[in-house]
Amino acid sequence: xxxxxxxxxxxxxxxxxxxxxxxxxxxxxxxxxxxxxxxxxxxxxxxxxxxxxxxxxxxxxxxxxxxxxxxxxxxxxxxxxxxxxxxxxxxxxxxxxxxxxxxxxxxxxxxxxxxxxxxxxxxxxxxxxxxxxxxxxxxxxxxxxxxxxxxxxxxxxxxxxxxxxxxxxxxxxxxxxxxxxxxxxxxxxxxxxxxxxxxxxxxxxxxxxxxxxxxxxxxxxxxxxxxxxxxxxxxxxxxxxxxxxxxxxxxxxxxxxxxxxxxxxxxxxx
Amino acid sequence: xxxxxxxxxxxxxxxxxxxxxxxxxxxxxxxxxxxxxxxxxxxxxxxxxxxxxxxxxxxxxxxxxxxxxxxxxxxxxxxxxxxxxxxxxxxxxxxxxxxxxxxxxxxxxxxxxxxxxxxxxxxxxxxxxxxxxxxxxxxxxxxxxxxxxxxxxxxxxxxxxxxxxxxxxxxxxxxxxxxxxxxxxxxxxxxxxxxxxxxxxxxxxxxxxxxxxxxxxxxxxxxxxxxxxxxxxxxxxxxxxxxxxxxxxxxxxxxxxxxx
Numbered sequence: 001x002x003x004x005x006x007x008x009x010x011x012x013x014x015x016x017x018x019x020x021x022x023x024x025x026x027x028x029x030x031x032x033x034x035x036x037x038x039x040x041x042x043x044x045x046x047x048x049x050x051x052x053x054x055x056x057x058x059x060x061x062x063x064x065x066x067x068x069x070x071x072x073x074x075x076x077x078x079x080x081x082x083x084x085x086x087x088x089x090x091x092x093x094x095x096x097x098x099x100x101x102x103x104x105x106x107x108x109x110x111x112x113x114x115x116x117x118x119x120x121x122x123x124x125x126x127x128x129x130x131x132x133x134x135x136x137x138x139x140x141x142x143x144x145x146x147x148x149x150x151x152x153x154x155x156x157x158x159x160x161x162x163x164x165x166x167x168x169x170x171x172x173x174x175x176x177x178x179x180x181x182x183x184x185x186x187x188x189x190x191x192x193x194x195x196x197x198x199x200x201x202x203x204x205x206x207x208x209x210x211x212x213x214x215x216x217x218x219x220x221x222x223x224x225x226x227x228x229x230x231x232x233x234x235x236x237x238x239x240x241x242x243x244x245x246x247x248x249x250x251x252x253x254x255x256x257x258x259x260x261x262x263x264x265x266x267x268x269x270x
Numbered sequence: 271x272x273x274x275x276x277x278x279x280x281x282x283x284x285x286x287x288x289x290x291x292x293x294x295x296x297x298x299x300x301x302x303x304x305x306x307x308x309x310x311x312x313x314x315x316x317x318x319x320x321x322x323x324x325x326x327x328x329x330x331x332x333x334x335x336x337x338x339x340x341x342x343x344x345x346x347x348x349x350x351x352x353x354x355x356x357x358x359x360x361x362x363x364x365x366x367x368x369x370x371x372x373x374x375x376x377x378x379x380x381x382x383x384x385x386x387x388x389x390x391x392x393x394x395x396x397x398x399x400x401x402x403x404x405x406x407x408x409x410x411x412x413x414x415x416x417x418x419x420x421x422x423x424x425x426x427x428x429x430x431x432x433x434x435x436x437x438x439x440x441x442x443x444x445x446x447x448x449x450x451x452x453x454x455x456x457x458x459x460x461x462x463x464x465x466x467x468x469x470x471x472x473x474x475x476x477x478x479x480x481x482x483x484x485x486x487x488x489x490x491x492x493x494x495x496x497x498x499x500x501x502x503x504x505x506x507x508x509x510x511x512x513x514x515x516x517x518x519x520x521x522x523x524x525x526x527x528x529x530x
Contacts, residue, residue: 091395094400095397107405110404155404159404
């Protein structure tokens, strides 16, 4: 079994609007570990997850997931490959017309022919893992943001995937929900032998559970290593991100013409 | 001048690209073999959501349209001493034109807009993406049942529209204005041809059904996933569908009458 579950080499991606998101990015996600991908907002962290999941196709380079070049697979093969992946979306992505039980049971009903009693047992087990067995009959609208994300996590692990990807799991969470999610990600990774990829810009929480960290900014990987080595790295760009400094290599001001020129011009539209 | 040419070229290419994407969507929905075991209950659900829930607006509208048609028709026909022809007038107008066209426009407003908004919101809240990542094809699970649900519902709604409109005309013409009931029905029976009038009307409604629901699912699926994007997709869904129905009606009528 190869040591790395995901291997990205010389990958470039250009957005539909012409913006270059990645240029010659190399990255590996080791099997069985928690790998964090960090970076300022708008650097393409979520895009990277969509590229790994085959929802987007790179313009150049290769993305290999579990030994398969994901963007060269046929539609059928891609859907087969996705059965071994789970993804936790930033908003949870729960189906609003289904209750918690049916949300978690969704993939099981679609991909297996298990009996109703077996599906019930599996769903309750997954909900128990995230501490929400008691919510099985609630609708997504009745859950708090943190609970919705935990239900989405239970749904993402319903088919026992090899790889699980978390898109900004800590954004907008209160300290208790944040603590619960941090613990869950670590526990599930170790207990189920998963490979986890966390995309986040919450430095403290992510560093506390990650085994390996990539920091991306301005189309490239600007730093990688263990959380300790990232924190002690002296690069100005990395330090600005980790310490949350408002100005530095990533400028506070959005690029613009000089302020005098703007004021003298008269109107914004001209 | 040059800028305008560039703009024209760009918008032309963009429109063609959108048309191509929408065509591919229809191709996938029509030609992907459906999982009947899983999809049949979903199609039935959509027949309920798009068809049964549209019944109220269809029945009320058709009843009043039939009543107004009878009232207007009676007074015009009476001037020529031809009030006995009220039955054929109403039946032919409704079966050939008003039934399929008005049902399609009401269907676009009631069910088409709901389908566009629902799919657009599913996209905005990452429900479609999460379905894809669970290895479930949203085209099969979400789009296809809604398309077939609309395709099945439209002819059924048109038949109900036709019947209710004719009944509304009967209430006004026979029960209120005093046209003889036997004359009303027998003239209608002798003037309306099953194939040329009824079947052609149903054929029209099937074509309109495909057009309306295709536009609705495509607008939802390709909507910009923001509040403004979904609002504009919903509006476009109703406007495009209504205009398409009116344009297609002319083409189909010309073909059916044999002028083409």
